Amino acid sequence: MTRLLVANDFIEDQAFVADARLKKTGWWAQRMVWFARDGDVLVMTTRPEDAYLDYVTSLTGTRLATLRVVVPPPGRLGSGVLTADRLADAGFRARLRAELDGRAVDQVLSLHPDPAVVDLARFLGAEHALAGHGFIAQGGGSLANSKVVFRAIAGGVGVPLPDGGVCGTRPGAEELITTMLADGPLMLKHDLRSGGRGNEVLSPVPGVDPVGAQRTVVLPDRAAVREYLAERWDWLTGHGQGRFVVERYFPGSQAVFAEFSLTDDGITFAGQGEMVSAPMAKAEIIPAPGLKPDTVAALLEGGEQLCRPLHAMGYRGLLSADAIVTPDQELYFTEYNGRITGSTHIYEIVGRHIVGPDYAENRVLLEIDGWQVPSFQEGVDLLRTSGLGYDRTTRTGVMLVMAFNPSVDSIRYVVVARNLDSAYEQARELEALTGTSPDSPAPDRTSSPPPPPPSGSERRA
Structure with missing residues (x-):
């Protein structure tokens, strides 16, 4: 073949x-x-x-x-x-x-x-x-990658969505944003940009961290909203050619995903995990820790519901349904991504193929960006001499899962461990080899937080 x-x-x-x-x-x-x-x-x-x-x-x-x-x-x-x-x-x-x-x-x-x-x-x-x-x-x-289309499909199939709407006119956007800001912060999302680079948080008061977005903008009244839209309209809409999403922002939420494979034979679950931002995407944990069984069931059921219209339309490939679990344990779907994501090779190849089909039952995969080393080869050499590299016998250890990023002289890595405590400990040991500490997950939950990671950050809302 x-x-x-x-x-x-x-x-x-x-x-x-x-x-x-x-x-x-x-x-x-x-x-x-x-x-x-x-x-x-x-x-x-x-x-x-x-x-x-x-x-x-x-x-x-x-x-x-x-x-x-x-x-x-x-x-x-x-x-x-x-x-x-x-x-x-x-x-x-x-x-x-x-x-x-x-x-x-x-x-x-x-x-x-x-x-x-x-x-x-x-x-x-x-x-x-x-x-x-x-x-x-x-x-x-x-x-299959539009946040605007996602809102329409999600609303149509009835999965839970954060309050909000799709904006294509400046007066309509001003009215929606002003009304919603009276009840708390919002997230604005460019239709097609990825990795949080198209997101901004709006808040009526200072002190709201922009987790999963580029920045927080404080807009205390309608006049400030109008001024903001005048300044950012071209960026939000692609010079007036597109629309953007406004949705309720929930600080302190856990950002999770479930990926599905859409083939001619139907829709099958592929993998799930948690995405971590600090404030932009920095790490992930597979499978997502701390989710209640009914939350996992709702994530998978809602994700499959989102897949069905796209499958009927002829889309074939992977689709990641992204959601948040709020501090009140409410699940809301926030977008989907119809492509091979940065998570796919982690659960599918590192997890299922290398660690084994049971990886999600007895192992945790903790991916962190990024370990600062002079080159990819030096990273490989350090893993070998330190004994921290992945061991096929114990099915634990570190794998380097991305090519060397020369813009920041770092490599993304995955720690395979029996539990999250052990994964964090191995990450600390790895970072000690070069004396660096990348931004990586930090607890920001209302219950049962995991142990502290190598350095501080926050979860994406």
Whole structure:
């Protein structure tokens, strides 16, 4: 079986392109290597360094010598993202055909449901190998990642939502925001930006931390709301071309997710966990700790309800249903993401494939960003000499799960442990090797908090 893996992290939408500029080296997209199997052909933003390829395949058991990596020439945004012009480059396509060497492509897997990937598959005569290609080709990937569309679908299927609405006009936004601020803080969300970079918290009073957002803006009255919208309207709406979401903000909430796989055979649960921000996304815990059984059941039931309309529309792939559990233990769904997320390879490859199918029953996966080291190879060497690296016999230890991020000289890592206490302790030991302490999870709950992590932060609301 020959598979084509395309490490594209963004649709070519204005918002996603803005986020792509923050990932100039393409290090984030290199997580695609975790999904590689023998004989796969990988289309990458840049060629991963040998140390990363060696390390990942040594854990997954994939024979590195059987893989082929093809990198298109830089495009209009450089080499950090696989834009459509790069995937359409004639020289690249010729090299890709040569690497396939006459083999038919049986499956096309991409990080993001992008029409440019459909076009590439069609060029190779492999359109049939891309699940949901009809939906993706007509721009469906944007629907599966839109916070505005999410609100409509969530409202339609009846899952619990934070109070709020979708805004497309300035007078309507002013009225909704002013009215809702009378009862407390709000979160404003750009339709398509990711990782909290499109979020802002609005509060009628000072002192509200912007967990999961870029900042908190204090707006004490209607005049302040009007002034804020005049200043931020173009940013919120993409110069008036889009809409944005306003929702109630619950400080101190636990942010959780449940991912599902949508195939022609139906919808199946894939994995769940907690997302931690400080104030932006910094860590995750899989499975989510401290959830009551009825909360887990509600998360999975509501997540599947959100999947059904998209499945009926023809979307095929992964969908992450994001939610919050408030300090009062109320569950509200906040958005969905129709793509291979930054969590997928953690639960699916690190958890299910490497640790074992029972990982969620007797292990905890604690991912933290990021361990500051001079290079990926030095990180590997430190793990080896310290004895902290993952041990297949005990099924515990540390794995480096992302490529080296040169912008901050750090690596994301996962601690596999029998419980959360032990995971935090191993994280402290790891950080002591280099004398650094990354921002990582800190308890901010109203009951049963986990033990303190290496350094302080807050949970995303």
